[in-house]
Amino acid sequence: MPSCVIIVENLPVPLDRRVWQEACALRDAGWTVSVICPKSKQFSAAFETIDDIEIFRHDLPLEASGKAAFLYEYAAALFHEMRLLFKVSRRRGFDVIQACNPPDLIFLVAAPFKLLGKRFVFDHHDVCPELFVAKFERKGFFHSLLLLAEKMTFRTADLVISANETYRSLAISRGGKKPEDVVTVYSVPDKARIRRVAPNEALRAGAATVLGYVGIIADQDGVDHLVRCVHHLVSDHGLRSIRAVVVGDGPALESVKRLAVELGVSDQITFTGYLRGEELLSALSTFDIGIIPDPVNEYNDKISMNKVFEYSALGIPSVSYDLTETRRLLGDAGRYAGDATPAGLATAARPLVEDLELRHAAGMRAKALADAQFDWDREAERYVSAFSRFI
Numbered sequence: 001m002p003s004c005v006i007i008v009e010n011l012p013v014p015l016d017r018r019v020w021q022e023a024c025a026l027r028d029a030g031w032t033v034s035v036i037c038p039k040s041k042q043f044s045a046a047f048e049t050i051d052d053i054e055i056f057r058h059d060l061p062l063e064a065s066g067k068a069a070f071l072y073e074y075a076a077a078l079f080h081e082m083r084l085l086f087k088v089s090r091r092r093g094f095d096v097i098q099a100c101n102p103p104d105l106i107f108l109v110a111a112p113f114k115l116l117g118k119r120f121v122f123d124h125h126d127v128c129p130e131l132f133v134a135k136f137e138r139k140g141f142f143h144s145l146l147l148l149a150e151k152m153t154f155r156t157a158d159l160v161i162s163a164n165e166t167y168r169s170l171a172i173s174r175g176g177k178k179p180e181d182v183v184t185v186y187s188v189p190d191k192a193r194i195r196r197v198a199p200n201e202a203l204r205a206g207a208a209t210v211l212g213y214v215g216i217i218a219d220q221d222g223v224d225h226l227v228r229c230v231h232h233l234v235s236d237h238g239l240r241s242i243r244a245v246v247v248g249d250g251p252a253l254e255s256v257k258r259l260a261v262e263l264g265v266s267d268q269i270t271f272t273g274y275l276r277g278e279e280l281l282s283a284l285s286t287f288d289i290g291i292i293p294d295p296v297n298e299y300n301d302k303i304s305m306n307k308v309f310e311y312s313a314l315g316i317p318s319v320s321y322d323l324t325e326t327r328r329l330l331g332d333a334g335r336y337a338g339d340a341t342p343a344g345l346a347t348a349a350r351p352l353v354e355d356l357e358l359r360h361a362a363g364m365r366a367k368a369l370a371d372a373q374f375d376w377d378r379e380a381e382r383y384v385s386a387f388s389r390f391i
Helices: 017-028 067-091 107-114 128-136 140-156 165-173 223-235 253-262 277-284 306-313 324-333 342-354 356-373 376-390
Strands: 003-008 032-038 047-050 053-058 096-100 119-124 159-162 182-184 209-214 242-247 269-273 289-292 318-320
Touching (some): 003 017, 003 067, 017 032, 017 053, 017 096, 017 119, 017 376, 032 067, 067 107, 096 107, 107 140, 159 376, 165 182, 182 376, 209 223, 209 277, 209 306, 223 253, 223 342, 242 277, 253 269, 289 306, 289 342, 306 318, 306 324, 306 356, 318 324, 324 356, 342 356
Parallel strands (some): 003 032, 003 096, 032 053, 096 119, 159 182, 209 242, 209 289, 242 269
Antiparallel strands (some): 047 053
């Protein structure tokens, strides 16, 4: 039986939906699957087995925010990843290592095992050089290091799994990979696991319209834009019967909470933290409009956001900035801000807030798009088929 160990540093498993779906797809295809990932408050066990997938979790010293802190976090993660790779090797062995970025440094722990004949797969979740520029608004020395790390990761990989076609083009042009060694697998949700359920009326709190956000709350994710958007809808457009629900957590959470207080809208925004299972589905089913507040920059212009797929799968109309990859996925099923400001986001959302029929029609278009094009079974088949070269 072929075996694979998946390493992810950004989120614990099974919270990382993409990684968990990939692990399950390999398991269903007859692979023995192990996962190495960080711990979190919700997933604090150092080891557990879920649905025949063994999960090994490690501590991280802090949640990084500055460049020095990121280096410290990455060094600690690499130590634990190497330690746990040896543990998995002794416990059940593996034929393939799959590394999920960020960061583009996991090739360092995979390289010694490649010398022993193991194969290395790079699951390209983020474009880290562009992410650096989005976070720090400059390039310079560290940006050059990130480009080098990305290049070495591509060079080490026997196979690249790209999160969208833009990433695939980068792997070929910037990474020098052969087209046949780069396969696109979109992070669409498994329809068996995402569905509408009874909404959470406590989250609605009597509001006529609920604006929703689900995802990580980091600086580049633009949740501050959502807070400002709510402020504009209330103060400039007089829409006082709205409420925003933010599902997720991350290093920018406290700063966006403070911003909500400063702008006088804290009573109209609920921050739930991370949710899962039926509780998550109930929160998502409460959303009337899905907000994609990720600001316009080179990084966000290239990424395929999970929110796009999740809102659409549930028939939730979405409002976003006019980002290239987001528009390419949603087309006329999305609604886009006329300018790249929270005020523009509010103006784009207003018609959906005020017109129930328009909102319903937009949700139906999003659901039809998801049913026709966002199919995890098809993505899983492409993913597993790519791994067949290692059998």
